[in-house]
Every structure is written in structure tokens, then in C-alpha cells.
Amino acid sequence: MKSSQLKQLQRLYHQRIPGDRITTPDFSQRLAAISTEVNQPVCAYINRRGQVIRVGVGTPRQTQIPPMELPRYGAERLSGIRCIATHLKPEPPNEGALTAMALQRLDALVVLNITGAGFTRRGGGATGYVKEAYLAHLTPQESRTLITSPAAPKVGESQIQSPSWNISPPLDLDDLADQDLVDLVENLEAEFQREFIAQEVDADHDRVLIVGVMTSEITPLQFQDNLVELGRLVDTAGGDVLQTIQQKRSRIHPQTVVGEGKVQEIALTAQTLGVNLVVFDRDLSPSQVRNLEIQIGIRVVDRTEVILDIFAQRAQSRAGKLQVELAQLEYMQPRLAGRGRTMSRLGGGIGTRGPGETKLETERRAIGQRISRLQKEVTQLQAHRSRLRQRRQHREVPSVALVGYTNAGKSTLLNALTNAEVYTADQLFATLDPTTRRLVIPYGETNEHQEILITDTVGFIHELPASLMDAFRATLEEVTEADALLHLVDLSHPAWLRHIRSVREILAQMPITPGPALVIFNKIDQADSETLAIAREEFPLAVFISASQRLGLETLRHRLAQLIEYAVDCG
Numbered sequence: 001m002k003s004s005q006l007k008q009l010q011r012l013y014h015q016r017i018p019g020d021r022i023t024t025p026d027f028s029q030r031l032a033a034i035s036t037e038v039n040q041p042v043c044a045y046i047n048r049r050g051q052v053i054r055v056g057v058g059t060p061r062q063t064q065i066p067p068m069e070l071p072r073y074g075a076e077r078l079s080g081i082r083c084i085a086t087h088l089k090p091e092p093p094n095e096g097a098l099t100a101m102a103l104q105r106l107d108a109l110v111v112l113n114i115t116g117a118g119f120t121r122r123g124g125g126a127t128g129y130v131k132e133a134y135l136a137h138l139t140p141q142e143s144r145t146l147i148t149s150p151a152a153p154k155v156g157e158s159q160i161q162s163p164s165w166n167i168s169p170p171l172d173l174d175d176l177a178d179q180d181l182v183d184l185v186e187n188l189e190a191e192f193q194r195e196f197i198a199q200e201v202d203a204d205h206d207r208v209l210i211v212g213v214m215t216s217e218i219t220p221l222q223f224q225d226n227l228v229e230l231g232r233l234v235d236t237a238g239g240d241v242l243q244t245i246q247q248k249r250s251r252i253h254p255q256t257v258v259g260e261g262k263v264q265e266i267a268l269t270a271q272t273l274g275v276n277l278v279v280f281d282r283d284l285s286p287s288q289v290r291n292l293e294i295q296i297g298i299r300v301v302d303r304t305e306v307i308l309d310i311f312a313q314r315a316q317s318r319a320g321k322l323q324v325e326l327a328q329l330e331y332m333q334p335r336l337a338g339r340g341r342t343m344s345r346l347g348g349g350i351g352t353r354g355p356g357e358t359k360l361e362t363e364r365r366a367i368g369q370r371i372s373r374l375q376k377e378v379t380q381l382q383a384h385r386s387r388l389r390q391r392r393q394h395r396e397v398p399s400v401a402l403v404g405y406t407n408a409g410k411s412t413l414l415n416a417l418t419n420a421e422v423y424t425a426d427q428l429f430a431t432l433d434p435t436t437r438r439l440v441i442p443y444g445e446t447n448e449h450q451e452i453l454i455t456d457t458v459g460f461i462h463e464l465p466a467s468l469m470d471a472f473r474a475t476l477e478e479v480t481e482a483d484a485l486l487h488l489v490d491l492s493h494p495a496w497l498r499h500i501r502s503v504r505e506i507l508a509q510m511p512i513t514p515g516p517a518l519v520i521f522n523k524i525d526q527a528d529s530e531t532l533a534i535a536r537e538e539f540p541l542a543v544f545i546s547a548s549q550r551l552g553l554e555t556l557r558h559r560l561a562q563l564i565e566y567a568v569d570c571g
Contacts, residue, residue, distance in 0.1 A: 008037070032130045043084070066295070078138070083100075108185075133171045139166050305331070327468045400486055435455065441564070490522055522545055
């Protein structure tokens, strides 16, 4: 582009439009003349004070303002910016321009169709570069539906809501200049506000959009189970799932996980529904989170961060809070980089030395020191629990650990067997801290009473985050040090077989091989007969119970006595 053309574009910043007008004929013709000269579309962005705040060469889609740079953002209001754009073809605004308007929640979009050469006036020269103009603006959507968790939409039920907009018939510049911007914006924002309040959920809850990506590594059924489980995790963390978006890809996009078009769709859906949090169904790298937040304009988290948030809410004891903080810091540490120039890294060599430590290095060093201190405390916690176990082993009291997928009913079973008062709820990770209680069971052929210790441990989940595995090593040692395990399975869950595999995979990752395990199928009162028949055939040695209804508990006591006898003899 020529320097003279750049100067013409820069002069646009000195133009001032009346605050109650969308544009003026003079400004529109000037913009059209520059666009004609450079032979490209030009966009000018104007705030409500009538100041030109941004000029770009390209279409509204190409020149749109990144969401993070917009002055105002939300489903109940507009951004306070309007766009005046030129278009080289004589046609109404296309979908790309209208989508850019929706993504930025512009007050209005004006598209000026230019003639190309201008009208020749008497005496020579060209004037009147604008052939016709179109005015477009967003309109409220009265038919939006709120999808509340945990019933997240199934695969294929994306239910994507298209934005709603209004496009005027062709206008001349005088008619366009007569449009009252203040009246238009006030009426639109009043409608958006009424609509937003009508479908608003609890203000204390995050309004969540879930994004799932299916690759060739998993089956459609597993993908659907993962999305449903993520919906329950969000619900447990205190969020409301408004919608779920899915994409099938051969491989994950290295920068944004999903493709560019899908990112635009996510941003548009988030705008349309008033979402304030986007949750992805897989772990995201720090750069992916950064790229997505820049393009979508709201906070983006992954599955691990949701689980960590639940653990932080559930931790009651000092030991639990200690381990959760350690897991959160280990997760956060590699995600500190790239927060702008004020947190840039210190380097070595010419041109990289500075006056001192930057904010990034200060935070990183502080977190590193805190992690070291917490790891020492967790090691001390391990030693303390080890001494308690040695004391119990010295008294020769056998121990059993309850393990299983989260929400399988471990705490309910502990309460049913020992009359404990452990907190129970139909939620994921309802209990976090291990609880140990005494239990008397029949022993041997004479049915003499024997005292054992039974421990309720933290629930497992598919792909348990590595930071949690490391931070909760003191708690998980209750599993590896127990004489035997009771592996509890929720038979009413559609993915019960997958849950068994997930628990066994986590147990196999532990540094010490756990003792023998007895599989117990819980919630048989909620399972159908076909599922019961499959479970009996696949696991003939398993015990079938309902902890909440106290069904099969006597059988469980006798089988538990046999398990303890076998474990002690083998040990």
C-alpha cells in the first residue's frame, strides 16, 4: 500500500461523527473513496462518542476486534461499537460480515456498496462513490432454550442456536444519516436485558458451554459417556451446562484443539447464550488455553481444572486441603508463561538482561518454593499415616480399603456396614478425605467375631489427573497398604464395565501392588435384569448388593471374612 493511501486511512481517526447518528454522508463518501483507490474493502469502527477507534483494510470478518479487546461484553448488552464497512460488490451483507457483527455484538453494521469508479460530475472528476447502503443489527432471540446439567445433549444433538439479525432494504446516504443510533441501541439493549433476565440461571453459578472433540482413538459410545460425565463434573462444581458442542476430527489441532470455523462457532454460541465459561473434554496445553481465550473472549478451562475445583470444594481436613493445594500449584506452574510482556521471561545474553526479576519469575519462584514446602508436608503426612498403620498392624488388625469409581456408593456402604455418619450425596467426589471405621465380621467355620478396619477412600475417575495422583499419594497409600480391597461398582451406570477397567488401570499405576480384591456390584435395585445377568456371567465370584436398601449385606460380611482369611494367609 502506498504511503499516501496509509495517510488517508490515518486521517480517518481525526473524523468525528455526531453521537446520535450512525454515520454521515461525508464520512461514508470519504471511506468509499479510499476503498475505491486501494481497490479493497475498508472498515471503520466507531464508539458511541463518535470517535473512530479502529480502521482496517479488509472485510468485517478479517478486521474484527478480538473479543478480549472489546470494551464491553455480555449477552444482555451490545459492545458500544458500530462498524462502517465498504463492499466492492452490489449485494446485501453476507453471512461472514453478519457473523462478525454477532461475535463483536456491534451496535450496528453499515455496509456501503461502492460503484468502483465514482459518478462523473460536470466539469470532470468523480464523486458519489456509494451506490447504496445496508443497515444491519442484532435482534433478541425469544426462543432460546436453557439446557441444564447434568443432562447434557447427546452426540448429534448439538442444538446450535444461530444468531438473529435484521437487515434493512437498500438505503441512500441521506436516509442512513437520518437513523437515530441512540434510540436504536436503547431499544435493542432493553430487549436483550429482558430476554437475559427471563432465562437467567442462578447468578452464583457459571454459565457453561461444553466442547467435546471425538477422535479415532475412542468409540462414539465412549465419547458420549465422556460428555455426560463432564456434564456431571460441571454440575458438581457448581456450573450450569447451557449447551454442548461436538466436533469429529482425525487429529487435534495443535493451536486451538478444534478447527478455526468451530472456534468461531463456539465464540458465537457463547455470545448468543451469555456463557461465561467454556469447558473442554480433554487436557489443554497453556498455549491452547491462551489461543482459545483470545479468540473466544471468555475463560476456557479443561477437564482437569474442573476436577481440581471439585476437590478444592470438597476438602475438609487439613490433610485434604494440603493435598489439593499441592495438586493445584503443580497444575498451575507450567501455565504461568505467556501472560503478556509484563510477565516475559528473563533470558541470558546481550539484549535480554533487565533491571531485576520480572513478575513471571517472581511468581514461578514463589510457587516452586510453596510446592517444595507442601511436598515436605505431604511426606510428613505419609510418615504419620504409616506410623498409624504400623500400630494397627502391630495389634494384628486386618484392614480393608473401599475403592471404586466416583459415585459408586462407597460412603453409603461404609455407613451401612459400620453405622458411620460419613457425608453421602448423589454427586461426583462427594467425599474426599479417607475415613476408617471398625467392623465386626464372622470368622472361620465357628462364626467367631473378628474385628477389622475398613477405610473409605477417594473415588477414582477415568483418566485421573497425574497431579492429583501425585498430590494424593498419602491418601492412596491407604489402598496399597490395605490387606485387601473391596472394589465397588455402580451397576446402574450404563458404563459400569468401563468404570471397572478405569479403576483397575489406576490401581495398576500404583507403586505398590494392592492386595486381593473382591468385586461388589452396588445399586442392584436400580439395574435392569439384562445388566444383572451380564454381570453375573462376567464376574461369577462377585457380590451383588444395594447399600442404600441394605440388600445383600450379610452375604457381603461372610465373603469379606473369606477374603480377609485368604489375604492374611497369602501375606
